[in-house]
Amino acid sequence: MLAAVREGVTLAEGEEALADLTPALTPAERARARRLAAMTLRHRSRSDAVLAGLIDRRPRPEVMELLQLAVTEMLAGAEAPHGAVNAAVALARSGGAKAKAAAGMVNAVLRRAAERQAAWDAASPPRLPDWLRRPVVAQWGEDIAAAIEAAHERGAALDLTPRAPGVPVPGAALPTGSHRLQSGAQVTALPGYAEGDWWVQDAAAALPVRLLAPRPGETVADLCAAPGGKTMQLAAAGARVTAIDLSPQRLARLAANLARVGLEAETVAADALGWTPSAPLDAVLLDAPCSATGTIRRHPELPLIRDGAMIPELVRLQAQLINHAAGLLKPGGRLVYAVCSLHPAEGEGQLATALARHPGLAVEPPAPGDWPEEWITPQGAIRTRPDHWPELGGLDGFFIARLRRCG
């Protein structure tokens, strides 16, 4: 999986490739591989710091990955050193001729690395890539950038959204209504899964629908809907929902998710830019395609496989989607724009230019008191960051704005 990320694919895609390569893996082994790979990536700056003092020359990438993996297991995962070292040496021996030749070095380096807990503890979390760090520092300053990096390294808890208030949901209730489980659990084995009482959704991802505040019977379009976390929230509130997504495969997942929780929505596989409803709508949710840089806690590979080159194209697409969405509303209708991004150009900047283009749209800020004050921006939008809620374990980075069509 680490090699797959080095080739530029996501951990999830790497996991699929791993399952194809080694079909005998049990689900538990696969889950452990995923956990270890994610952990290795989240702490990569620490394993590099430990290894820097022990190797003269960076070895071949696959050997380096073995070393990073074993160091992380020993110093973050508290794995007994002999187990981690032996496993790494066995892996090197099972590799190509060059990896085999490195087995002795792997053994020697890891035995010394096991004693370098202090170097591990003293190292810093991985830095954001420059293309993201620069705008983050410009927006919030150096200290917040460092706090975001620390939060990324801590990873994310498992958050669940209840189908309705009052249904029993595992985990501790968060102030915004989500429930949180701190330790990784097998989702399908949790109580209430089979009954469809809840679904997995980061606490921040549940906020756009909370801000939209759908009422029973309202007509709502979810323009970029799959895999459907927000569609389920809208339907659970009793809205008449049309869920649109460009990807038929992702829309099939949305339909399966709706079926599991026993909720209904009309589904349309289409480009949202070409879709129009038969009558103007009470509300539109636009959870736009974005850089996903707000989800690095869950996807530690993102900084390694993306560069900033896609940002201008995404910003253009988001602006087109906002323009289209604004035209679908009844007078007085509301549009919630959301992105799971930490890049201000997709959030704060996007809102500013949208307001300049659309004098008929006005920001409707969240009611004070209902939301943590530090999340509300000077524009009247909501901004969550991974370093928020430190005592509760953080949340994904989202930018969310509610706009009302005047007149």
Ligand SMILES: C[S@@+](CC[C@H](N)C(=O)[O-])C[C@H]1O[C@@H](n2cnc3c(N)ncnc32)[C@H](O)[C@@H]1O
């Ligand atoms: C951020 S994800 C949506 C997550 C979803 N709202 C949820 O809560 O589960 C963005 C989605 O936009 C879809 N998408 C991208 N471009 C689109 C377009 N032009 N029209 C409709 N959907 C689009 C992608 O297929 C992707 O599923």
